[in-house]
Amino acid sequence: MKESLKIPHDEIQKLPFLLKNLVEVCRCMNYQVDVIDRNFIKVSFTKSFFAGANGDIGINPINPHFACEVVNDKARTMQILEKEGFRVPLGKHFFISGVYSEKGKKLKDVFSYARKLGYPVFIKPNRLRAARFAEAVHSEVQLKEIVERIAEVDSIVVIQEVVNLPEYRIVSIDGEFQYSCRRLIPKIDGDGLKTIQELIQDFNTKLGRNAIDATCPYILNQFKKRRLNMNSILEKGDSLPVNSTADLRRGGSYSEYSETISNATKKWLKKISDIFNLRVIGIDVFSEGSINHPENLTIIEINHNPGHKAPPIEKVQNIIKLVCQKYFNESDIQRA
Known part of the structure; x- marks a missing residue:
């Protein structure tokens, strides 16, 4: 498949969300598109091109690679933010496998620190995306189980306090x-007929590889709290949270969408963008009140490839168009 104008509509619809919208933008802008596979495409205009991909590569070629690598490291990102005076959840990172370690941050220190913070604590891998293995755990047994699973895919874990506040994403470009x-x-929402196990199976069918683990600590703790089990039937109108993180790829949802924000938060946002040298940035925060007041915000993570699932499609494509135009215009200037 070569030029975007010749790509069959049904083939475009098979692409992941961001790539599908990137191709649609290319149709309007007369960019050439080569679809390498359903997760990887090449976009060309005049003598310049960039690769867009589902996952870490993303579709934001104006973001410097080094800056993306920095924010992919959650522990270092938190250290930088804290040093610059931004609020972050109380926590530490620990080396659980591999040859490198630091005093007081070894595997054995994970458990003593969790006891010091007090259960429940929040644990997440340092570099994995899509909230994989990110859990609120309520006991050392649960913590040990998650640490062992993370050790198979990452050498560092982050342990933090649990923050029970509304969560928001704020996105900017330059x-x-x-x-x-x-x-x-x-x-999951009850219908008075299906068991929780059946509801979770239905829920996971839509998520594909990002399916939630029905035996994860968060669900088990919900069961204990509400005296439920997999065979329980949720009444119609009742619901059960099934994950401790609000990642849209894992079935989360959104509300309170807005394209306006205070000047104070705009300044706060630009400062963070400048610190990390990220031109396209999504910042996930907890907020004690309105996000129009930066003093209310505690930063959870920084994302160099926000998924744009909340905006209307027209806004999504306008964002992608803006990024592409910036990239190709700047490439032309550099060649001149």
Whole structure:
């Protein structure tokens, strides 16, 4: 498949969300598109090109590679933010496998630190995406189980306090605010007929490889709290949260979408963009009140490839168009 104008509509629809919208933008802008496979495409214009991909590579060629690598490291990102005076959840990172370690941050120190923080604590891998193995755990047994699973895919874990506040995402390009939305944790809704196990199976069918683990600590703790089990039937109108994170790829949802924000938060946003040298940036935050007041915000993570699932399609494509135009215009200037 070569030029975007010749790509069959049904083939475009098979692409992941961001790549599908990137191809649609290319149709309008007369960019050439080579679809390498359903997760990897090449976009060309005049003598310049970039690769867009589902996952870490993303579709934001104006973001410097080094800056993306920095924010992929959650522990270092938190250290930088804390040093610069931004609020982050209380926590530490620990080396659980591999040859490198630091005093007081070895595997054995994970458990003593969790006891010091007090259960429940939040644990997540340092570099994995899509909230994989990110859990609120309520006991050392649960913590040990998650640490062992993370050790198979990452050498560092981050242990933090649990923060029970509304979560938001704020997105900007070159320091200019684009949109914000509240992120809601995923839940299953009862119908008075199906068991929780059946509802989770239905829920996971839509998620594919990002399916939630029905035996994860978060669900087990919900069961204990509400005296439920997999064979329980949720009444119609009742719901059950099934993940401790609000990642949209894992079934989370959103509300309070907005394309306006205060000047104070715009300045706060630009400062973070400048610190990390990220031109396209999504910042996930907890907020004690309105996100129009930066003093309310505690930063959870920084994302160099926000998924744009909340905005209307027209806004999504306008964002992608803006990024592409910046990239190709700047490439032309550099060659001149």
